[in-house]
Amino acid sequence: MVLAPEAQDLLFRRARTANSFAPEPVTDAQLRAIYDLLRWAPTSANTQPLRITALRTPAAKARLIPLMAEGNRAKTESAPVTLLLSADRRFDEHLPRLLPHAPQMREMFADPQAREAAADYNATLQAGYAILAIRAAGLAAGPMLGFDPAGIDAEFFPSGRRHVVLVVNIGRPGVDPWFDRLPRLDYAEVVETL
């Protein structure tokens, strides 16, 4: 490993999914720093479909809470900021600027089904980068899939061009913030060499 041990700990080894948060706010500067890091990680054909909606005000949170699974409501209320990570299914509108040397790539996304699959796939890849970028900022991430996706899309993205792929609470860990570390699969169960 070239990455320093303390960085390995910060991003992977000691970082934990937080289930409670301290009241300390998450600033706009922190959100900018997180995006300024994650945006450099790669997406296919440089599509960058990830969009981020940061919910901070009580009014915004109140729109989300009933759409979360019951077990995710208290922690979502306790987080200073909750991020809706969504896929922009019309990411192709930006391609002439993002991929100027390959204008023919846009034709690959002419079919709506192929375009939506590419949007959701790349936004999910970027969600992985986002979790590590949040940790890089010294914040705890609490990613959740227990929510009503159609409800969130209708409530927050009424134009129909976005689809939520992950909801992530962020902030400083609160009281008793995590469960015991769960086991991971062994190398021999995951990796084969041919």
Next chain:
Amino acid sequence: MVLAPEAQDLLFRRARTANSFAPEPVTDAQLRAIYDLLRWAPTSANTQPLRITALRTPAAKARLIPLMAEGNRAKTESAPVTLLLSADRRFDEHLPRLLPHAPQMREMFADPQAREAAADYNATLQAGYAILAIRAAGLAAGPMLGFDPAGIDAEFFPSGRRHVVLVVNIGRPGVDPWFDRLPRLDYAEVVETL
């Protein structure tokens, strides 16, 4: 940012998608170190569906090359190791061990369609972690989506329980290894605060 600037550069800012590779081999110890890092990053319900097939021998590479898009063949031949990242769609068999406190979660994956969607989603999230873990090991990653997915599944995963989500060349960068850096979306285009 709490993450040190050199670690930000290694993982995000200076890291680039490599399109050619030096002949220096990638060792089993490096593959183990990469997995030992990425395995700690989170998946929903601790499902960990990602599986990795590391192709190193000429015989294994020869099975893959015709299934890659033409523009991806030369670089895939030049890489000392090519990783097939796939989703194990029967990841639920491991859940009694991976999520011992919540045996009821396995019922959520009884429906094959829901189970396959969860497998592909979480393996894609883990593919994002994997790209950063490869960079953490000091190697360049060359992720590619230009391949025949049904062909790779049939050739490498004939049992039908796995589905390829990404192919990644890894190694030291070779001659003239990357294109100019492509633009990224601005903060205001990606992030909104409510």
